[in-house]
Amino acid sequence: MxxxxxxxxxxxxxxxxxxxxxxxxxxxxxTLGTIRPLLSFEVEQDVQSFLDAIAGEAVDYRTITHLLTNRTNRQRQQIAEGFQAFTQQDLLKSLQAAVSGNLETALVGLLKPAAQYDAHEIKLAMKGYWVAHSSYLPGPDGATLAEIFCTRTTQQLREILDFYKHDFKSDLETEVASGPSGCFKDLLLALIKTSREKYSGVIDYVLIEEDAKALVNAGAGYIGRTDERKWIKILAQRSPEHLNRVSLFRGMSSKCSSCIDSSAARKLRDQMPTEGFLSLAVFSLYHKMTGLQIEEAVAKFFQGNAQVGILTLVSVLRNTPLYFAIRLRQAIKGPSACHKTLIRILVSRSETDLLSIRAEFRKQYGMSLYSFIRAETQGQYRDLLLGLCRAEDL
Known part of the structure; x- marks a missing residue:
């Protein structure tokens, strides 16, 4: 060449x-996670290290933190199994006897299988949400449910359903369906039931236009007249690429352009500047049709927990790491500060995209997530959170 x-x-x-x-x-x-499999991992050695850390007169928090934040969830499960086989005791219960407070909460999150941890977080949030339910008063429990349901993959949600049924002898979908009626419940059920479409690599311009027009028509009325189910169906079912994509580069060669050729694509491309990107997706077309960003439309047409849930889904579809960066900032410092949320996000994203979240946090707030956690937390709990976060972003 x-x-x-x-x-x-x-x-x-x-x-x-x-x-x-x-x-x-x-x-x-x-991978964009901060925690990766330890190549020199040895179960027996780690079991002994845990025994030494909790068997002495003083708990060795440093060793516990090092072990938990330098092993993947799967490796932690192997350690827990080895600990049980060697001592006939449960590792999590043994550690809980030695710690308390936020540190204990973090240890629970790290030592449970990811889907089981989510199932238990959902159970707690549902109790609070059903008790304090109001269509017009969004709260932390509704935000927690929205976070978990909107950010887990179809496969992860299936695993959560299995753990929920095993641990609580109850069907999660049935529990959600029996809860307070309304758009928020419909959204949760749609996320449970619907397998989100996978992007095939082919841009369906006709469907993009149909979906954008459907959203426009569904939100044509005032609050209370919005066709909420149409919004939920499209947002819960379509692929992220179909809904929100930067896909067409004006400076492409004619050969590359033919890969996504259509009369509609050529017409849109010809309207662009000499070089640049054109977003060919439902969100961008909706904006072109209405003058409203999709977030503005949701804020206009929905209220309460329904608004929180749909805005969460839109934010995740837009930019998942940015959504988590903002939520982390709110969880650490702000009117809705919540250490359970802080712990859940760091634990659940540490093996997937925490590096991305760190980058968005730095961009959004002008300081590193690492520095922010260090300034706002303390003690062994802070050390564990910093171990998950891993490093500064300069």
Missing amino acids: PLANRSEKGSLANKILKQLPLADKTAVWG
């Missing part, structure tokens, strides 16, 4: 990557 062509293709790839959120580069750069 001529050097000039290589340079041109490399330049185009760099331009495209720069336009993508960090989370979308996962396939290019590899």
Whole structure:
């Protein structure tokens, strides 16, 4: 390949990557979690280390923190199994006897299987939500339910349902369905029941236009007249790429353009500047049709927990790491500060996209998540959170 062509293709790839959120580069750069499998992992050695850490006169918090924040969830499960086999005691219960407060809450999150941890968080949130339910008064329990249901994959939700049934002898879908009626319940049920479509790589311009028009028509009335089910169906079912995508580069060669060729695509591309990106997706077309960003429309047409839930889903579809960065800031410091939320996010994202979240946090607030946690927490609890966060972002 001529050097000039290589340079041109490399330049185009760099331009495209720069336009993508960090989370979308996962396939290019590899995992974006802060915790990765320890290659020299030995179960027996870690079991002994845990025994030494809790058997003495003083608990060795440093060792406990190091072990838990340098092993994946799967490796922690293997340690717990080995500890049970060797001592005939439950590792989590043994650690809980030695710690308390937020540190204990964090240890529970780290030592439970991820889906089981989510199932228990949902159970607690549902109790609070059903008791304090009001269509017009969103609260922390509704936000927790929205966070978990909107950010877990279809497979993860299935695993959560299994753990929920096993641990609580109850069907989660049935419990949600029997709760207070309203749009928020409909959203949760849609997320449980619906398998989100996978992006095939083919841009369906006709469906994009149909969905955008459907959202416009569904939100045509005032609050109370909105066709909420239509909004929920589209947002819960369609692929993120279909709903929100940066997909068409004006400077593409004609050969590349033919890969996504259609009369509609050519017409839209011809309206662009000489070089740049055009977002061909439902959210962008909705904005073009109404003058409203999708978030503005949700705030206009929905209220209370329904608004919180749908805004959460939209935020996740827009930019999942940014959603979590904002939620972390609110959980650490603010009117809705909640250490359970802080712990849940750091634990649940530590093996997937916490590096992306750190990058968005730095961009959004002008300081690193690591520094923020260090300034706002203390003691062994702070050390464990910093172990999950891993490092500064300069």
